[in-house]
Amino acid sequence: MKKREIFAGAERMDSTSSSLIRVMLDKVRAMKDAGKTVIPLVAGEPDFNTPEPIKKATIAALEANFTHYGSNRGMPELREKISKILERDMGVHYDPATEILVTCGGAEAINNALLSTISAGDEVIIFSPAFVSYENLVHLAGGTVVSLPLKEENGFQIDLAETEAHITDRTRMIILNNPCNPTGVAYHREILEGLAKLACKYDLLVFSDEIYDRLTYDEPFCSMASFPGMRERALIMCGFSKTYAMTGWRLGYLAVDKRHMDYILKFHQYSSTCCPTFLQIGLANSVDLPETEAAVKEMQKKFKERRKLIMEQLDKIPQIHYVRPSGAFYVFIDVSDTGLSGQEFSERLLEEKLVGTVPGIGLGKECGDFVRLSYATSNENILEATNRMANFVKSLA
Template sequence: MKDRLSSKVQQLKPSGIRRFFDLAASMDDVISLGVGEPDFVTSWAVREASILSLERGYTSYTANAGLLELRREIEKYMQESFSVSYRSTDEIIVTVGASQALDLAMRAIINPGEEVIVVEPNFVSYSPLIELAGGKAVAIGTTEETEFKLQPEQIEQVITNNTKALLLCSPNNPTGSSLTKKELEAIAEIVRAHDLLVIADEIYAELTYDDTFTSIASLEGMKERTIIVSGFSKGFAMTGWRLGYLCAPKEIAEAMLKIHQYTMMCAPTMAQYGAIEALKNGKQDVEEMRKSYRRRRNYMVKSLNEMGLNCHLPGGAFYVFPSIKHTNLSSEQFAEQLLLEERVAVVPGNVFGKGGEGHIRCSYASSMESLEEAMKRISRFVHARQ
């Protein structure tokens, strides 16, 4: 049977995160710091808007690009929140989560053999999606010494005649690092000089804590070469709704829409009505979540550093990425032994690329009570090995 499968798919490695989730699910009294989703329930107003759409019988397909009302709200939201202008009529597409948006972006721009620069550590789906689109992922490693931030000169070192785009995630999953406007301007200068495209994964844009979020598309000469990938999962606590969106120049958006038409038709109708409410009236809910995450972030970083796991203060998202190198355990050994001995689930850093080895990803999208107990257990585990 194996010889009937696509060789490209056979070569893909399964998600490294899934193994630990499956193991944790089979055990009792586990505190999970591994899940990359908010612990908040979607606001009642958003749920009510979706329920109302069902009661009114709005159960048909929408336009392929999504409800025009929703696209208008996204246009307004992007302009008011991030100073980025994309037209609702032909430059915005509503997708089935940000994951589908990433897939559409890759397939729309990559020709066989073309290269996309990815910044490690990075979200586990980036390289597989590039490869499935026929491209080649070229990794740039970042380190804790620079708080896992991409350095502009690193881009110059890997650019070839086949380089098509730079895939940038800020705030970053798994490190939480967030690039400042000044840092993005230095990166944009190189992108323009080499006529590259940028795929900007901005799914954590709402969850920036110490600086104002800057979209690279807002910088001079960047909108026309940037595809923004975002959605409602993280900032609006709507993971299960599977609703994302793309903002891109008209020609690229049209190409992505063709793929979307043949593969998904449209995003779920009732979820789109919920998202309209989220954009119109959900800013206060987002702000309350952001404040809570900031408190949890500060607590976790302080606790981890006190127990000897060096950890920088992330600028966004809801992850910390502490070093476990001094324990002399690999990332996988640390994560597996911690789970078995102390019933705390974290994600080994190596699943996010080679640069992640020697680190673990811990999500602080859990209650303070759970985080406090998890820190006690991790501290006990670490001190037992000193």
């Protein structure tokens, strides 16, 4: 066996790709640093500030010297609050002592759940397009990705018959992101219910990324854990980054049946040990305050207004079409009628009109005609960016 070259990295990294979202973010930052007036519609990051009560409570926790190791599972005070939030929003109770794990952001929660659950040879169904982490982590775990493309003509909703047709005796898990990044689609309740029935019928786990659970616009959010038989099968990931504009705080969590927790906790112990204690205490002391909830509702209102605005502006560009987003803060636009691929469209739009977007090919190999836009930015930015986009499309004629 030939010795591996020292700069090559582990073999498992050979099938791991870099995030095209991060590549585009780096390009935007470099252009901004060079003095160019770039409008970024790239990042899935609210442009609001973290609510004041959370910041003040965290400063108080820091001054009270919550600066030492905390529980691997997360500070009990925060786990208690998470349990109450989940019961309020999902109607499902998770024991804060044994069934909730606080993680360093949603990213660590995804890592912990997938890498501690999937074994070599396991098949994992992923609906495409999808957030970049899922496929790469399945590869890192030695699993096999079974990619099921979602169709624009079906509103990017899940086809249950097609899903069942791809379940084999090696299928271990279905990965779900609801509402979906990048399509902005919230899955219909009857589809989620059907997916739950498949999971029970074939004895499957469902990893459900519900980070956008409070950002739905057309119908109430529905958690996978709320269906019969799913509390023990669903690995629920959520966090505070999107709802509370706390992306830089890096606080997420997993809610799972206690029979899953031992192996997930073991993985967590060797990845991050615990999250900063003063952040957890500050959030625990403020997340359910009326002032905090008022700030969240104001952000929800603004996102809904921005969704309406960006759709109105995109509707003025006849060469672009999209599925109406019903959650999160993304629009997944089909640019094939412009004569450009999504990659070409995104790159030229940035270079020629200084508008940053994400090529759809980075979110699914079948998505070469698409570009993801994030409307987690101001109305002024949305108007200017879509105006530049309209001018760019006209220049292609």
